[in-house]
Amino acid sequence: QSALTQPASVSESPGQSITISCTGTSTDIGAYNYVSWYQQHPGKAPKLMIYDVSNRPSGISNRFSGSKSGNAASLTISGLQAEDEADYYCSSYTSSGTLVFGGGTKLTVL
Amino acid sequence: EVQLLESGGGLVQPGGSLRLSCVASGFTFSNYGISWVRQAPGRGLEWVSTFSGTGGGTNYADSVKGRFTISRDNSKNTVYLQMNSLRAEDTAVFYCAKAVRDNHPTFDIWGQGTLVTVSS
Numbered sequence: 001q002s003a004l005t006q007p008a009s010v011s012e013s014p015g016q017s018i019t020i021s022c023t024g025t026s027t028d029i030g031a032y033n034y035v036s037w038y039q040q041h042p043g044k045a046p047k048l049m050i051y052d053v054s055n056r057p058s059g060i061s062n063r064f065s066g067s068k069s070g071n072a073a074s075l076t077i078s079g080l081q082a083e084d085e086a087d088y089y090c091s092s093y094t095s096s097g098t099l100v101f102g103g104g105t106k107l108t109v110l
Numbered sequence: 111e112v113q114l115l116e117s118g119g120g121l122v123q124p125g126g127s128l129r130l131s132c133v134a135s136g137f138t139f140s141n142y143g144i145s146w147v148r149q150a151p152g153r154g155l156e157w158v159s160t161f162s163g164t165g166g167g168t169n170y171a172d173s174v175k176g177r178f179t180i181s182r183d184n185s186k187n188t189v190y191l192q193m194n195s196l197r198a199e200d201t202a203v204f205y206c207a208k209a210v211r212d213n214h215p216t217f218d219i220w221g222q223g224t225l226v227t228v229s230s
Contacts (some may be wrong), residue, residue, distance in 0.1 A: 001136070001172070003154070036216045045205055045220040046155065048145075057218055059209070089155050093215040097169050099145070099157040 004028065004084035004090055004102035017078040020034045022090035022107045025077060026101055030071035034093035037066055037075045040104075049088075050075060077107075085109045111217050112136035114206050119224030122196055130191040130224060131155060132206030139140075139187040143209035146180065146191050147228075148202035156203070161189055162213045174200075196228045 005023040013019040022029070022037075035053045038046035041096055048057050050066035053073065062079045073092070077084055090102040118130040132144060145156040159170045159180040168180050179192040188207060203225050207217035 035217050038217075040155075045222055046207075046217075047220075048210070048216065048218045051210055051214075051216040051218075091157075091216075093157075098171060099156060099160070101147075101155040101216050104154040 001028075001094055001100045002097055003097060004092060004100055006088075006090060006102035006105045007022075008103070008109065009106040011110055012080055014079050014080050017076060018080060019074050019076045020090075020107070022073045022075070022092075022102050024073070024092055025071055026098070027028065027095040028092040029068065029073055031095055032093045033068065035066065035068055035073040035095065036091045037064075039086045040083075040089065045087065054109055072088045080109050082109050092098045093097070112208070114151045114208060114221035116206050117203065117230065120228045121227045121229065123201040123230050124197060126152040126228070127192070128226060130193070130204055130226070132189045132191075132221060134189075134208065137208070138184075140184040141212065144182065144187075144189040145185050145207050145209070146204055147207055147217070147220075148200075148204045149223075150199070150202040153202075156174065156202075157160055159191065160215075162197045163209065169211075176177040179204075182184060193226070194217055196226075198228050200226060202226060202230050 037050040142163040145160040182189045203223040208219040210218040
């Protein structure tokens with residue numbers, strides 16, 4: 001199972017919005033609504049930000065939103081803040097009963 | 111407080127074995143799937159294995175199938191990962207993670223990680 005495809009890095013200014021893409025195939029993202037997004041700060045464990053494509057866990061800011069179209073998913077962060085600077089990973093369940101992550105995207109808040 | 115705590119990491123020679131443990135607290139352990147996810151130094155996340163809560167099934171990434179074995183002891187709120195025939199490319203921080211519900215493939219609680227280094 002190949003990793004999902006994410007841009008290696010993105011950057012934007014505080015207060016702006018940014019969208020991170022995650023591209024898979026018809027056997028993972030395209031087949032299930034089990035797309036999740038995780039935020040990871042350096043040296044820390046990942047933190048769940050979005051699950052089931054667009055659901056936010058309790059305590060996650062509504063500045064974070066997710067969507068899916070076909071074999072691709074995306075995470076949008078609005079009103080960027082300095083604390084949003086981190087690595088972001090998408091994940092999807094697959095038709096093999098396994099889980100696949102994206103390669104990760106480093107977000108820089110300029 | 112819902113918590114996961116890994117232990118058992120360390121330095122091991124290529125071809126060697128290691129057993130990781132993940133002790134859970136703060137939730138009804140037997141109801142939730144628990145997974146292992148690893149992260150090689152400077153690299154991304156890689157799912158390794160899952161032990162389902164209800165149903166008790168297991169699954170493995172192709173990269174570890176036949177070498178790693180996941181197990182759980184619900185009486186001890188603990189999941190284990192037995193790692194045999196270790197290779198240099200298995201060097202990583204290993205996290206255990208709890209399913210957001212039942213056997214859902216999303217993780218809402220993660221441990222702090224334990225480092226496994228495979229080197230001679």
